[in-house]
Amino acid sequence: MPGHGQGPTLGRDGSPDQGASKTHLAARAAGARGQCLRQQVPLGNGPGWRVSSTGASLVAGRQSHPGRACPPSPGAPLHRGDVPGRRVHAGGPRPGLSPAGHPAARLAIAGHLGPGGLPLRPPDVRRDVPAHPHADGPRRTDGLLEGLTAGANDYVAKPYDDAELLARVRTLVRIRQQAEALRMREEWLSTTLHSIGDAVIATDSTGCITFLNPVAVAVTGWTWEEVRNQPLTSIFRIINEYTRLPVENPVERVLREGHVVGLANHTLLIRKDGSEVPIDDSAAPIRDSKGTLTGVVLVFRDISDKKLAEAERSLALSDARTAREFAERSLQETREANAALGASEERFALAFRATQDAIWDWNLVTNTVSWNPGISSLFGYNSQEIGSDASWRIERIHPDDRQRVIQGIQSVIGSPHGQNWYAEYRYLRSDGTHAFVKDRAFVVRDTGRNAVRMVGAMQDATHQRRSIEALREREELFRGLLDATAEGIWGMDAEGHCIFANPACLSLLGYSTVQEILGHDIHALTRHTRADGTPCTPETCGISIALTSGQHVGMDNELLSRKDGQRLHVRYQANPLRKDNQVVGAVVSFEDISSRKSVEKERERLSREAEKLHQRTQALLVAETTARREAEKAREFEQHLAGIVSHDLRNPLSVILMSTQVLMRQEELEGRTLKSIARIQNNAELATRMVRDLLDFTQARLGGGLPIQPRPLDAHALVRQVAEEVGMNAPEREILITAEGNGEGEWDPDRITQLMTNLVTNALKYSPAATPVLVKTRGEQDTLLLEVHNEGAPIPLEAQTLLFQPLQRATSQWDKQGRSIGLGLYIVENIARAHGGSVAMESTAVGGTTFRVRLPRTRPLTPPGPA
Numbered sequence: 001m002p003g004h005g006q007g008p009t010l011g012r013d014g015s016p017d018q019g020a021s022k023t024h025l026a027a028r029a030a031g032a033r034g035q036c037l038r039q040q041v042p043l044g045n046g047p048g049w050r051v052s053s054t055g056a057s058l059v060a061g062r063q064s065h066p067g068r069a070c071p072p073s074p075g076a077p078l079h080r081g082d083v084p085g086r087r088v089h090a091g092g093p094r095p096g097l098s099p100a101g102h103p104a105a106r107l108a109i110a111g112h113l114g115p116g117g118l119p120l121r122p123p124d125v126r127r128d129v130p131a132h133p134h135a136d137g138p139r140r141t142d143g144l145l146e147g148l149t150a151g152a153n154d155y156v157a158k159p160y161d162d163a164e165l166l167a168r169v170r171t172l173v174r175i176r177q178q179a180e181a182l183r184m185r186e187e188w189l190s191t192t193l194h195s196i197g198d199a200v201i202a203t204d205s206t207g208c209i210t211f212l213n214p215v216a217v218a219v220t221g222w223t224w225e226e227v228r229n230q231p232l233t234s235i236f237r238i239i240n241e242y243t244r245l246p247v248e249n250p251v252e253r254v255l256r257e258g259h260v261v262g263l264a265n266h267t268l269l270i271r272k273d274g275s276e277v278p279i280d281d282s283a284a285p286i287r288d289s290k291g292t293l294t295g296v297v298l299v300f301r302d303i304s305d306k307k308l309a310e311a312e313r314s315l316a317l318s319d320a321r322t323a324r325e326f327a328e329r330s331l332q333e334t335r336e337a338n339a340a341l342g343a344s345e346e347r348f349a350l351a352f353r354a355t356q357d358a359i360w361d362w363n364l365v366t367n368t369v370s371w372n373p374g375i376s377s378l379f380g381y382n383s384q385e386i387g388s389d390a391s392w393r394i395e396r397i398h399p400d401d402r403q404r405v406i407q408g409i410q411s412v413i414g415s416p417h418g419q420n421w422y423a424e425y426r427y428l429r430s431d432g433t434h435a436f437v438k439d440r441a442f443v444v445r446d447t448g449r450n451a452v453r454m455v456g457a458m459q460d461a462t463h464q465r466r467s468i469e470a471l472r473e474r475e476e477l478f479r480g481l482l483d484a485t486a487e488g489i490w491g492m493d494a495e496g497h498c499i500f501a502n503p504a505c506l507s508l509l510g511y512s513t514v515q516e517i518l519g520h521d522i523h524a525l526t527r528h529t530r531a532d533g534t535p536c537t538p539e540t541c542g543i544s545i546a547l548t549s550g551q552h553v554g555m556d557n558e559l560l561s562r563k564d565g566q567r568l569h570v571r572y573q574a575n576p577l578r579k580d581n582q583v584v585g586a587v588v589s590f591e592d593i594s595s596r597k598s599v600e601k602e603r604e605r606l607s608r609e610a611e612k613l614h615q616r617t618q619a620l621l622v623a624e625t626t627a628r629r630e631a632e633k634a635r636e637f638e639q640h641l642a643g644i645v646s647h648d649l650r651n652p653l654s655v656i657l658m659s660t661q662v663l664m665r666q667e668e669l670e671g672r673t674l675k676s677i678a679r680i681q682n683n684a685e686l687a688t689r690m691v692r693d694l695l696d697f698t699q700a701r702l703g704g705g706l707p708i709q710p711r712p713l714d715a716h717a718l719v720r721q722v723a724e725e726v727g728m729n730a731p732e733r734e735i736l737i738t739a740e741g742n743g744e745g746e747w748d749p750d751r752i753t754q755l756m757t758n759l760v761t762n763a764l765k766y767s768p769a770a771t772p773v774l775v776k777t778r779g780e781q782d783t784l785l786l787e788v789h790n791e792g793a794p795i796p797l798e799a800q801t802l803l804f805q806p807l808q809r810a811t812s813q814w815d816k817q818g819r820s821i822g823l824g825l826y827i828v829e830n831i832a833r834a835h836g837g838s839v840a841m842e843s844t845a846v847g848g849t850t851f852r853v854r855l856p857r858t859r860p861l862t863p864p865g866p867a
Contacts, residue, residue, distance in 0.1 A: 221272030380430035398426035510563035546574035716743035741779030745857035763790035
């Protein structure tokens, strides 16, 4: 076709040449007439125009044919959606340009063509469309500019001005590029805020949340859907770590003051689930181009891990100058940290070698453990015995403690925030014994919060444990003594407040539990007063004096009030408690003397009554003394009379007995005379015995007991002889004599004869005539038993108690006839006592009356006194 390969071209200054102008004018004229014109307008060897009735189309290709598109030139084409375009209709059909795709057009759109039509920068990529400049230096650019949006329509409707077209295209491309750059900037900022390690929350000017990044979600526990457009104060609750008081929200302060605000140290954030996280944050105002505050951005972080916080701080630095300053500061801090680390490592090394504790360093990655010399000094292991893996240490933990220790270690290591570990357990020494140890350890973690190391120190607390146990035992003993004592005891501090009380104290004061009085002012609680009710002031109260002076104080009678109001008379002792030569309290012990006071009152009453009784008794005593004197005189007279009678009668009786014996030997006397002489002899013998009894009585009462002259004899034979002789005076009575065992011993034969004579005579006197009298002797191991038994009426009980008293008689009937004076049993008892023996009597209506005399076989060295 004519003109193929020749068309409007752009010079280096960007202005079209004359050929191009003509061609474009023709195109515009054809478009104005509404005709369908398809003409190839070459620019060098490049593509041309395709103009239709609906507009002008820029086709990429070497040749245009009516009714079909020209094939594209090498390179990726531009698509309709890749560049903005619009069709403008003004008053009917109007020609327009539609994008068809061409490398040269893309260069214009991407802004790579300068004013002279040459590329200004190398190829680049906008979105997913590659742009390739095609320039061959001095040759004309192979391609056409594609008209965009309203600019292309304006180009067709107006006279062609390639400079204006180029300016419009550049303007539209610039706008598109700015919009795209703004979008990409927003995406980059959003990505940055979502990727940053700090938690970021943005609010509007009212404090309502407009942005929440994932870190903020993780730290606070709230999701974006839950907090969108909600007040920040509803989710961002912060308190002081130590005072537990709420901390002012930094966003509110920024909205109020308009400048950057940072949180104070020791701030805790309360998460949604109620847990607490230590944070470090700052809030800054968001202002528009006019400086108006439109919102607040809050940046905060979890500072549980200081190293992570430092790492994240570096990521938050975007300004170059700030980065340089931070780098310089970080370098200085690194140097200082390295120096401090070196010093710390040196101190650690020195402590590792010098400490008495067994320090262990467990590498959790390699499972190896290193020890300091303390493992040898504390537990006796040498270097060959010490294992390098963790199992060696674990195996030496006491089996009863091992599982508990392992679980504790695993719990700390497994928790992302686990840091400190402590346990007390028994650890095996090299000699087979176990030491009680206290073990403390610290977990070292990497930036991913993974436990990589665990360093601990084992302290031998065996002696400390024993001391604590001994102290506990002493405390329990002391507590037991306090609980067991009957006295009330309470302790008080220097201000007079009760610090302990024993059960007796609670019981005496009427309280059920010690909690009722602990911490109370004991003086006010007991309403301490004098015995007369006068209040005890600090100057006069003995307990207060003990606290102030530090001296022991005791009071005998003061009043304390029970819980129920009852008043107690008490006696108390107050002893000060000292610590470092300072009085820090007192211990008060007291006892209830209320009953003693009642007894004292009763004693005073009885004393008055006793005084009256004493006066009456004195009168009776005078009378009794007079009567006693009279009785004593009567007794003395009786004894004197008995002595006179016994001595004065003895000689005549001896003459009478001698005379009767002489007369009884004469053969010429008749029977009546012999009977009379025998009667005289019997009465004389009776009188002789009575005189002898009187002499024995007098000697026993005045001379310290009856004298005896023991010698070896056979008691069986002596008793039989006495019983037969007594029986001769009562031939009508039956006397049964038995003997058992060994009857030999040392006794006074005359006194034994006197004793048995009295007992057998009494048995014959006080028993019925038809009943026998039993006489029995029985030798035992060291004693001799003499028994005399008779039947008949028993001795009255009232007479039994007086039976062995002098001048006492069991009955009066026979005694009056026989003229007994009541000294027989008295003398029997004294004879038995003189031999070191005893006399017992048993008398019943069924068994009769039995007298038992028990004599030792030998006489004691010191005979007892008179009965």
